[in-house]
Amino acid sequence: GNSVTQMEGPVTLSEEAFLTINCTYTATGYPSLFWYVQYPGEGLQLLLKATKADDKGSNKGFEATYRKETTSFHLEKGSVQVSDSAVYFCALSDQTAGNKLTFGGGTRVLVKP
Amino acid sequence: ETGVTQSPTHLIKTRGQQVTLRCSSQSGHNTVSWYQQALGQGPQFIFQYYREEENGRGNFPPRFSGLQFPNYSSELNVNALELDDSALYLCASSKGYTNTGELFFGEGSRLTVL
Numbered sequence: 520g521n522s523v524t525q526m527e528g529p530v531t532l533s534e535e536a537f538l539t540i541n542c543t544y545t546a547t548g549y550p551s552l553f554w555y556v557q558y559p560g561e562g563l564q565l566l567l568k569a570t571k572a573d574d575k576g577s578n579k580g581f582e583a584t585y586r587k588e589t590t591s592f593h594l595e596k597g598s599v600q601v602s603d604s605a606v607y608f609c610a611l612s613d614q615t616a617g618n619k620l621t622f623g624g625g626t627r628v629l630v631k632p
Numbered sequence: 633e634t635g636v637t638q639s640p641t642h643l644i645k646t647r648g649q650q651v652t653l654r655c656s657s658q659s660g661h662n663t664v665s666w667y668q669q670a671l672g673q674g675p676q677f678i679f680q681y682y683r684e685e686e687n688g689r690g691n692f693p694p695r696f697s698g699l700q701f702p703n704y705s706s707e708l709n710v711n712a713l714e715l716d717d718s719a720l721y722l723c724a725s726s727k728g729y730t731n732t733g734e735l736f737f738g739e740g741s742r743l744t745v746l
Contacts, residue, residue: 523674555737562636562737563675563722608674618665618726618735619688622674 525623542609550611636738655723664706667722
């Protein structure tokens with residue numbers, strides 16, 4: 520079955536530091552890949568997505584590239600802000616499963632001023 | 633544009649009881665999915681409803697059931713509650729059920745089973 524593994528947190532950074540959150544996946548076929556973010560007191564929201572190999576998703580300064588050869592979709596941001604403090608979830612959906620998402624366990628990121 | 637709203641936000645039940653959680657989908661969305669998020673874990677897919685019919689189900693027992701209404705709102709019912717059912721239950725809506733992965737989530741209903 521499908522599965523997503525992401526690095527455990529918490530990840531604590533200073534403002535303007537570089538952020539990387541590793542995500543690897545196991546799936547049949549050609550899944551679409553996503554990063555969702557959960558800010559404190561808010562619902563999950565889509566941060567970025569990539570639907571095929573070598574696609575790069577980007578939003579709000581975050582980027583992730585769909586690497587089929589390494590089955591990875593690592594999230595990066597060059598200079599984090601305090602407002603980026605949140606829980607980040609890597610997820611996938613496969614073509615046979617409609618909108619069913621398989622999520623990783625989440626990585627809590629805390630950015631200190 | 634009204635977002636996804638869920639009720640109640642918090643509730644406490646005892647083992648063996650039944651619970652109903654409610655969800656209003658975002659305006660213009662006709663598909664609703666439900667997820668269970670245990671503390672410190674990622675959400676797990678329970679099931680999805682499209683045009684008032686169940687359209688995909690995760691690895692959850694039959695005591696987890698749902699409904700979707702003509703206005704696309706939805707209910708999640710859990711019978712014979714167990715301690716392990718304690719979790720945050722998330723509702724998500726989307727336009728259609730195809731593989732876009734772009735779901736709009738509510739803030740969830742936190743269920744505690746004692």
